[in-house]
Amino acid sequence: MVIILDLFKEMNYIDGITIINTEGTILFSVKFNPDVDNRIEESIVGKKLFDVFYNLDKSTSSLYECMEKEMVVLKKEQLIKNPYVDDIYTDNISFPIKHEGIVVGAIELSKMINGSEKNNCLEREKSSDYNLLEMKPKCLNLGYNATYFLEDIICKNKRMKELVEYAKHIAKSPSPVFITGETGTGKELFAHGIHNASNRKGKPFIAQNCSAVPENLLESIFFGTSKGSYTGAIDKKGLFEACDGGTLFLDELQCMPIYLQSKLLRAIESGAVRRIGENIERKFDVRIIAATNICTNDILSHKYIRNDLYYRLSVVNIDIMPLRERIEDIEVLSEYFIKKYNRIFEKNITHISPEVKSFMLTYEWPGNVRELENFIESAILNVKKGETVLKSKDINKMRNYSRKEKPLKHSLEDMEIKMIEEALLISNKNVTKAAEYLEIPRQTLQQKMKKYRIEK
Structure with a gap:
């Protein structure tokens, strides 16, 4: 505890908090720095750490290091790159989060380095063999590119192979796709693969986990905002506008509030959205791929998803088998x-x-x-x-x-x-x-x- 207190004293203050789980999914992110728009921080919740901060990997991330070592990690002058803001350098303290003795995630407290501190960091980078120009983003625009292909799906099971071939067959159509399967079966992998096998390849692919965003932010994230519509609001595209010409993947759709499902259906059928606070309709061309870990019968009988929305999205159905039913794939x-x-x-x-x-x-x-x-x-x-x-x-x-x-x-x-x-x-x-x-x-x-x- 004394060592941790010493680390806090050395940092003097913090201006950001980030929490991830062991899979690298961002569960919480906030910045206390007035120069940072926290609506950006809220929008990265539910995305993969390395898709957002594309210059990091398991070997350079202090969050992953503290989980692997199961101890507090102090990292100074870490370069952070993401598509929304200019490159920044931070000092970080990262702590593993444990439940019943098992590491389940990590929390990081960060402080942005400014002024002369930042210049010193840049000089050190320039004088080293490390070339910043060689750092290519794995996924631009917060994961706006699909990074997997249907060929990446590893399987030996006959039914799974047939499912992959079916996905290839329907990929080039503009029809919406509804994917069902238990947690961890590879629903997002199929969504990435379908996009990359379609005519929309090279256009935006946006994955949005509907359960990872606070309910009061969902509408602004999907439809966008206009400046002055509320205190602190800025002109910002929603997911439909940002994804124009590409594919929007809605994971865990059953977690979306019913009232918003009706607005989602209206937007899909009309092919247009209105940002919050304005009356202008903005056209878009987006293919929807939705996914849920609940079986179809339960979806409808328990009314997790509106019937009309489900029927609109389930033109193409893909049901992924659980691993226990395809033992040869193990x-x-x-x-x-x-x-x-x-x-x-x-x-x-x-x-x-x-x-x-x-x-x-x-x-x-x-x-x-x-x-x-x-x-x-x-x-x-x-x-x-x-x-x-x-x-x-x-x-x-x-x-x-x-x-x-x-x-x-x-x-x-x-x-x-x-x-x-x-x-x-x-x-x-x-x-x-x-x-x-x-x-x-x-x-x-x-x-x-x-x-x-x-x-x-």
């Missing part, structure tokens, strides 16, 4: 994530321990692909240098967490399906060897495969 996804985090953490994992492999093939993965990636990232991070086998201490904890109350019959059937799929995977789909692995007659295995519609 292996190829794991290989990809192992290569990715081997490179990031400078490790050399070449294979997975039998215990971890068995767990991965039988675990339900309620967080789907995102949870699988986090599991592998954590496991590789904890592997010692020089080790080549992937192990994990989190298996039992995750098993207990994933237990759900189900009727005995369904639980037994689920267990049988998973054991059969695991045996087929281990035996390279050789039914005889799979039956030997399960210690049952080959004919019995074939009957069960037919019963559960398990393909060889």
